[in-house]
Amino acid sequence: MARVNDDMECPDGTTSATGFYPLTPKSLSPPRLFRASESLDQDQELVTFTRWRPSFHLQPAEGWMNDPCAPGFDPATGLYHVSFQWNPRDNDWGDIAWGHATSSDFVSWRIDQQPSLLPDKPYDHLGVFTGCLHANESSPLACFYTSVNALPIHHTLPYKHGCESLSIALSCDNGETWVKHPSNPILPGAPSDVKVTGWRDPFVSKWPSLSRVLEKDSDTLYGIVSGGIVDKTPTTFIYAICPSDLTKWEYLGPLVDIGLNKRPSRWSGDLGRNWEVTNFLTLHDSFDASVTRDFLVMGTEGCIEEREEAGQEGLDSGVPKRPARCQLWMAGSLQAVEGGPGSVVGRRPRMEYTFGGHLDHGCYYAANSFFDPVTRSHIVWGWIPEDDLGDSLRRQQGWSGMLALPRRIQLTTILRVVRAWNTNDLTSITSVEASPDGMGTYTLRTLTSIPDSRVVGRLRSQPGVRVWHLPQGPITPFPIYIAADPMRSNTWELRCSIRVSRDCKKTGLRIGHNDDFSKETVLCFEPMKETFTIDRPTFAASFDSACHQINAAPETAAHTLFTTLDNEAGETTEALEIRVWCDHSVLEVFVNERTVITTRIYAGDATYGARFFAEEEKEDGVVP
Incomplete structure (x- = not known):
């Protein structure tokens, strides 16, 4: 059995909460149409352009976009900046x-109508690839980026030295215009x-943890460039930067050496063969700020197991398959080691893997982050691609890709943990750090994320937004149902909390995309399997030719619930907390903030209702 109710406070450990917020925000994108095809008339083109286009995710007016680039805050002006890879002429890469x-x-974002950086120099004429922002009140804004002069580039191809170089652009007018440095690359x-x-996607910041290890000044700037070493390991190459001359980078060596396709367990993902858009950061413990952990956030290429587990290998011929990549994070211990091959200094930094997991289990990729001094939090932007959409459909719609909702990431601590739902050895859950606390229980730490509260608040305050609170009560034998008529929408937020009993086989919610729920998206948690799944709707072959050009394979993530011990209340198992943001074809799902799945729902044009469900497993079978 599972229970849902509307009590936002949970004093007795048995209540939970749910809310449903249809959202009707003003679009973040400039209202300008791209001529998708000369064969489409104006009305048909408008329908095609808007069919799957989100309304509150940041994207340009038209064309192809991918990686978020140079996110950050300029203290001199109080402005936030974010850039992105963009092809304004076409919606192909x-x-x-x-x-x-x-x-x-x-x-509220102002999106420039023209590119801020163009591939117009001999060293970058084939692409201005991903990079980062360096902002400082006493100097011009600086963007570091990957300048490309030879293609193709891929980790499976022989690498041509010098095809990717590092360049810098400066702005003396608060980011209105950018000038490439005369010393480039x-x-x-x-x-x-x-x-x-590979060797690309620079990231620059101070890293006091590393400075302590290397016995350097805490204000030392470090830069990392993502890639890998052939037949050895994915890694990120680390440099020390002269703060008074940002063009001077001293190579310190490769930061990690974890081997090829390291996969500690199903909880942590495949670390691949090549890394992209790696960021480093230090997070403080949510209970004790003096406790910190150092992290890398990276896109991993050349993954093996993930494609098989995600159901990508069994797709019919012609259905688009996602690239073999993941969006992961790892925590690690920093140390100084003696120099060796690949190092030009006597002692160089090394980061040893300790625990890690998925930043997102779905199609989200190329996460790029910055520290926001206004909220004192780390913010991460990610790219949501059109990987599940066939090329002909994608080209017809006239645009491709958007940025995910910006997320705050933090180090979350759970005290006095007794057990997981079905995993006896907590240390085998490699996406958490499980430390004995000396009282027969464990302290767990892991990385968590949730959309930035400022953005969520703005969405909820838009005109026309309505809120429903559900009555409390057991889901079985009568499922809780959000009626169709009052909440039909294709932009909404849902928040629910479900208390799960030990005899529950599965529980979750069904999101209906028509009146009779014959087309639905199903969010399902199976406690004994410790798995959370999103089953996506498909088009009927007789209804829409798009069925042959859309990947609607299920999304799957490892997830469990933890039981903690209180000396007075006894043992309590945490509730299943689900938060969902739907924006037309985009679905971002956060489960207990530590399991995130971003996906695309192309066959769900609108939401007609939602039903919560639970199945109990008895000795003589399953009881719905």
Whole structure:
């Protein structure tokens, strides 16, 4: 059995909460149409353009976009910045420039109509790839980026040294215009004494944890460039940067050496063969700020197991398959080791893997982050691609990709943990750090994320937003149902909390996309399997030819619930907390904040209702 009710407070450990918020926000995107096809008339083109287009996710007016680039805050002006890889001429990848957007409140964004950086120099004429922002009140804004002069580039192909270089652009007018540095490229390519699989996506920041290890000043700037070493390991190459001259980078060596396709368990993902858009950060413990952990957040390429588990290998011929990649994070211990091959210094930094997991289990990729001094939190942006949509459909719609909702990431601590739902050895759950606390229980730490509260608040305050609270009570034998008529929408937020009994086989909710729920999206938690799944709707072959060009394979993530011990209340198992944001074809699902799945729902044009369900498992079978 599972229970849902509307009590936002849970004093007795048995209550839970749910809310449903249809959202009707003003679009973040400029209202300008791309001519998708000369064969489409104007009315048909408008329908095609808007059919799956989100309304509150940041994206340019038209064309192809991918990785978020150079997110950050400028203390001199109080403006937030975020850029993105953009092809404004077409909605296929190619001719990559940077789009650019700014905001004074992190909610309302001004998206520039023209690229901020163009591939117009000999060293970057084939692409201005991903990079980062360095903001400082006493100097111009600086963007570091990957400048590309030879293609194709892929970790499976022989790497041409110098095809990717490191360049810098400066702005003296608060990001309105950018000028490329006359010394570009400031680094001509990857280290010459290692055979790399890739070398791109610079990230620059202070890293006091590393400075302590290397006995350097805490204000030292570090830069990392993502990639891998052929037949050895994915990694990120680390440099020390002169703060008074940002063009001077001193190579310190590869930061990690974890081997190929490291996969600690199903909880942690496949670390692949090549990394992209790696960020480093230090997070403080949610209970004790003096306790910190150091993290890398990275896109991993060349993954093996993940494709099989996600159901991608069994797709019919012609249905698009996602690239073999994941969006992961890892925590690690920093140390200084003696220099060796691939190092030009006597002692170099090394990060040893301790625990790690998925930042997102779905199609989300290329996460890029920054520390926000206004909220004192780390913010991460990610890219939501059109990987599940066939090329002909994608080209017809005239646009491709958007940024996910910006998320705050933090180090979350759970005290006095007794057990997981069905895993006896807590240390085998490799997405958490499980430490004995000396009282017969464990302290768990892990990375969690949730959409930024400022953005959520703005969405909820839009005109026309309505809120429903559900009555409390058991889900079985009578499922709780949100009626169709009052809440039909294709933009909404849902928040629910479900108390799960030990004899529950599965529980969750069904999101109906028509009146009789014959087309639905199902969010399901199976406690004994410790798995959370999203089953996506498909088009009937007789109804829409799109059925042959859309990947609607299920999304699956490892997830469990933990039981904690209180000296007075005894043992309590946490509730299943689900939060969902739906924006037309985009679905972002957060489960207990530590399991996140972003996916696309192309066959669900609108939401007609939602039903909560639970099945109990008895000795003589399953009872719905």
